[in-house]
Amino acid sequence: xxxxxxxxxxxxxxxxxxxxxxxxxxxxxxxxxxxxxxxxxxxxxxxxxxxxxxxxxxxxxxxxxxxxxxxxxxxxxxxxxxxxxxxxxxxxxxxxxxxxxxxxxxxxxxxxxxxxxxxxxxxxxxxxxxxxxxxxxxxxxxxxxxxxxxxxxxxxxxxxxxxxxxxxxxxxxxxxxxxxxxxxxxxxxxxxxxxxxxxxxxxxxxxxxxxxxxxxxxxxxxxxxxxxxxxxxxxxxxxxxxxxxxxxxxxxxxxxxxxxxxxxxxxxxxxxxxxxxxxxxxxxxxxxxxxxxxxxxxxxxxxxxxxxxxxxxxxxxxxxxxxxxxxxxxxxxxxxxxxxxxxxxxxxxxxxxxxxxxxxxxxxxxxxxxxxxxxxxxxxxxxxxxxxxxxxxxxxxxxxxxxxxxxxxxxxxxxxxxxxxxxxxxxxxxxxxxxxxxxxxxxxxxxxxxxxxxxxxxxxxxxx
Amino acid sequence: xxxxxxxxxxxxxxxxxxxxxxxxxxxxxxxxxxxxxxxxxxxxxxxxxxxxxxxxxxxxxxxxxxxxxxxxxxxxxxxxxxxxxxxxxxxxxxxxxxxxxxxxxxxxxxxxxxxxxxxxxxxxxxxxxxxxxxxxxxxxxxxxxxxxxxxxxxxxxxxxxxxxxxxxxxxxxxx
Numbered sequence: 001x002x003x004x005x006x007x008x009x010x011x012x013x014x015x016x017x018x019x020x021x022x023x024x025x026x027x028x029x030x031x032x033x034x035x036x037x038x039x040x041x042x043x044x045x046x047x048x049x050x051x052x053x054x055x056x057x058x059x060x061x062x063x064x065x066x067x068x069x070x071x072x073x074x075x076x077x078x079x080x081x082x083x084x085x086x087x088x089x090x091x092x093x094x095x096x097x098x099x100x101x102x103x104x105x106x107x108x109x110x111x112x113x114x115x116x117x118x119x120x121x122x123x124x125x126x127x128x129x130x131x132x133x134x135x136x137x138x139x140x141x142x143x144x145x146x147x148x149x150x151x152x153x154x155x156x157x158x159x160x161x162x163x164x165x166x167x168x169x170x171x172x173x174x175x176x177x178x179x180x181x182x183x184x185x186x187x188x189x190x191x192x193x194x195x196x197x198x199x200x201x202x203x204x205x206x207x208x209x210x211x212x213x214x215x216x217x218x219x220x221x222x223x224x225x226x227x228x229x230x231x232x233x234x235x236x237x238x239x240x241x242x243x244x245x246x247x248x249x250x251x252x253x254x255x256x257x258x259x260x261x262x263x264x265x266x267x268x269x270x271x272x273x274x275x276x277x278x279x280x281x282x283x284x285x286x287x288x289x290x291x292x293x294x295x296x297x298x299x300x301x302x303x304x305x306x307x308x309x310x311x312x313x314x315x316x317x318x319x320x321x322x323x324x325x326x327x328x329x330x331x332x333x334x335x336x337x338x339x340x341x342x343x344x345x346x347x348x349x350x351x352x353x354x355x356x357x358x359x360x361x362x363x364x365x366x367x368x369x370x371x372x373x374x375x376x377x378x379x380x381x382x383x384x385x386x387x388x389x390x391x392x393x394x395x396x397x398x399x400x401x402x403x404x405x406x407x408x409x410x411x412x413x414x415x416x417x418x419x420x421x422x423x424x425x426x427x428x429x430x431x432x433x434x435x436x437x438x439x440x441x442x443x444x445x446x447x448x449x450x451x452x453x454x455x456x457x458x459x460x461x462x463x464x
Numbered sequence: 465x466x467x468x469x470x471x472x473x474x475x476x477x478x479x480x481x482x483x484x485x486x487x488x489x490x491x492x493x494x495x496x497x498x499x500x501x502x503x504x505x506x507x508x509x510x511x512x513x514x515x516x517x518x519x520x521x522x523x524x525x526x527x528x529x530x531x532x533x534x535x536x537x538x539x540x541x542x543x544x545x546x547x548x549x550x551x552x553x554x555x556x557x558x559x560x561x562x563x564x565x566x567x568x569x570x571x572x573x574x575x576x577x578x579x580x581x582x583x584x585x586x587x588x589x590x591x592x593x594x595x596x597x598x599x600x601x602x603x604x605x606x607x608x609x610x611x612x613x614x615x616x617x618x619x620x621x622x623x624x625x626x627x628x629x630x631x632x633x634x635x636x637x638x639x
Contacts (some may be wrong), residue, residue: 008481018478018502018603026537046481119592144541157550162563169567173574180578183587184601188502209589214600215498218585220509223516232570243563436523447503 011105011448016294017444025438025445026189030196033435034288044427050147051421054414055130062133065414071407072397075129076415077245079389083122083423085167085244086265086385089237090273091117092174095181096233099226107300108284109294109442113277114178115437118274119429121171123422128163132419152443159246166243170236177229180222180408184443187212232305241269248392255335255396258323264316271355274302275381280430282375284439293440296369303368306381310359313388317356331401339395343408347387348395354384470611470637472621474630475595475604479505481629482605486511488628489607494621497608500600519577519584526576527569532570535561596636610638617636 016024058065068075098106132138139145142153142164154161186209193202212218245265250254278299286350287292324336339348341403358380362368369379399406433439476482482499486508496512509516541547543556553560581587598604607630609621618625622627622633623634 021525022502022602055485124625144537150549153546155537155548155550156542156564157553157560162567163565167617169571172571176578184503188601191595191601194595194598206592207589208588211591211593211595212581212587212601213503213595214500215503215513216505216508216512217498218587219501219504220518221517221581223504224519228577229574232574235566236570239563239566242533246563283578334557374538443503447505 003065003249008461011108011295011297012293012445013295013405016292018335018447018449021442021446022188024290024293025185025440025442026192028434029189029270029436029438030201033427034287037431040043041428041431044424046214046424047420048424048428051417051424053419053420054128054417058130058406058414058418059133063131065412067410067412067415069407069409071400071405072409074393075390075394075399075409076411076419077131078310079386079393080422082244082265083386084127085388086269087276087382088117088120088124088170089266089269091148092170092177092233092237093270093273094277096230097191097238099159100231100234104448105298108290109277109281109302109439110444111178111437111441112281112439113179114174114181114436115433116199116280116362117174117273118171118178119426119433121167121174122301122429123426124170125167126422127418134177147196159243159250162243163247166240168345170240173236175231175235177226180229181444182437183212184214185207185209185224185438185441186216188442189438192341193345210267214219232408240288241265253396253400254329254331255324255339255392257332258320258321260316260323266315267309267312267316267389268355271306271313271359272382272385274305274309275378277384278302278306278374278378279382282288282371282378284434286440288434290440293445296371299371299374300369303374306359306360306378307362307366307368310355310381314356317352322396335396335401338399341401342395344391344395344398346385346428348391351384351387351391354380355388357385397452466612467612469639471526471635472619472625473607473634473636474607474609474625474628475597475599475632475634476607477604477628477631479508481606481631482607483507483511483585483608485625485630486626488532489624491623492628494609494616494624495572497613500596500606500608501600502605505605516578522566522580523573523577526571526580529576530569530572532566533572533600534565538564564598594638 012021057115058456063077066075066077091110095110096114097108129135129138132141142154142161144156146153186205190202190205191200193205228439240260242265245261249258249261250258281294282299285291321336321340323330327333339345360375361377367373394409398409474485476485479501482501482505486499490511490513499508499512501508514543538561539556547555547559596608597604597606607625609625611621614621618635625633
């Protein structure tokens with residue numbers, strides 16, 4: 001069963017043993033936080049606090065403090081919502097779809113990517129919640145509860161309600177999947193705490209691990225659970241952004257009413273999700289000294305996924321443009337002419353540059369194996385994906401059917417402040433995760449280290 | 465002496481050793497209480513003769529519950545309890561009900577299966593497990609043999625474990 005491949009490169013470098021894996025990953029949880037962690041945390045908390053002030057102002061005064069107007073009734077709120085949900089697609093894609101495809105390289109990155117997913121979905125959810133204005137009444141609007149004035153139910157024909165179910169199911173299932181993966185690792189930290197004589201830590205991590213022992217039967221059931229959760233999550237990942245795209249596609253607004261939206265949104269989501277995973281992991285691997293676990297090979301593979309999804313997104317943009325002309329519908333044609341040529345052309349061309357041209361640089365091996373280049377491009381991709389949503393939403397709305405109501409859109413400090421709020425929330429949560437939870441799935445990585453790195457790796461046999 | 469209290473614990477260094485060890489120990493006629501590993505070892509269920517998990521059936525049944533619950537809820541709410549004219553559409557039509565039905569199917573299947581797994585495997589946040597050897601979550605594979613169920617002396621069992629490839633054999637008693 002321990003087959004050392006002569007073809008594939010090892011996934012974990014540095015000749016790590018099973019014991020090294022426990023030590024290298026648990027060390028982070030057991031030690032005191034580093035200086036750079038405190039600095040990052042301080043910045044995140046400041047962002048969070050400023051954003052929280054802006055959110056409170058919006059809740060107190062109503063969403064009139066945003067830059068929305070009668071024509072542009074949706075702008076930064078929904079842009080940011082779709083952007084964050086998109087980012088939240090990579091984690092479960094990595095852990096579920098790559099598990100079904102038996103891609104073992106997922107094992108060092110799935111834990112952090114899933115954590116990112118969960119925090120990104122929480123950030124996304126804040127936008128529709130706050131946009132409801134009186135979010136404490138939102139239960140009656142969003143959930144199928146009888147309201148106080150009679151048994152008037154939620155409208156199941158509305159894609160916005162589908163979104164409520166899609167996002168909350170996605171969040172719950174991703175959280176459960178992530179937590180199931182954490183249980184054996186919490187037990188490892190508990191048992192290390194027992195050996196080190198740290199009783200408090202042992203008690204806390206025992207509770208977190210649900211008293212995990214790792215018996216043969218439990219492991220067998222555990223693998224069965226992981227496989228079925230992966231099978232359930234795979235269509236779920238694809239459904240979430242499909243349903244988000246239906247918020248637009250089922251409307252009759254030119255530029256939104258297109259059948260290409262579901263696959264185009266899903267590809268864009270995976271594209272931006274992988275970019276955010278790269279941004280975070282490139283920092284995490286250096287700060288926590290995990291270069292042997294998250295190797296250049298992992299980074300290269302993720303960059304290849306970025307080329308593929310980036311190209312799908314590029315083709316979708318061009319198809320959209322072509323169909324708007326080929327359909328012969330003048331409103332559709334104008335919506336796209338206005339995107340390319342109108343007052344928001346700068347955002348359209350930013351989107352085109354960041355999403356279509358920049359990922360093509362990864363065809364060059366030197367660039368996709370360069371950490372600095374990957375880091376810069378991963379951020380550019382996420383800027384581009386933000387502009388994509390902004391372009392779709394604002395340029396389709398600001399010049400509607402009646403030219404007398406044409407208008408522009410300017411964000412106020414509260415639009416920006418709420419975006420800042422989600423960044424504060426996201427990074428605070430991620431830093432807490434990185435400090436107190438094992439950032440790499442130890443149990444899974446242990447199952448691959450022996451076949452990969454303990455035995456000498458050689459490629460001599462290849463020429464024959 | 466009562467069963468399930470006194471154990472001999474064989475410690476194996478890696479998954480190949482423990483898989484070979486299980487065959488030898490079972491070949492010698494010993495009953496294995498359990499084998500604890502830091503990560504899932506492929507083939508260990510066959511070696512120990514554990515039956516296939518029935519969790520997939522549980523997941524399917526929970527999923528089916530989700531599907532029926534979602535369809536019943538939507539058809540009853542919008543079709544019978546309070547029909548509303550929305551854009552002149554039919555009160556009950558299947559296509560717009562599919563997204564919520566799909567989501568609730570997945571949600572119930574996932575949560576129900578995980579809850580079943582937790583209960584079946586006795587995973588609770590407030591219980592401290594019996595630890596045969598704390599290294600079993602680090603790098604060792606630990607085989608526990610109940611001393612009172614096998615009708616063999618401690619020395620005999622210990623010798624069988626050592627012959628099977630255990631790097632050390634310890635005694636563990638629980639009160």
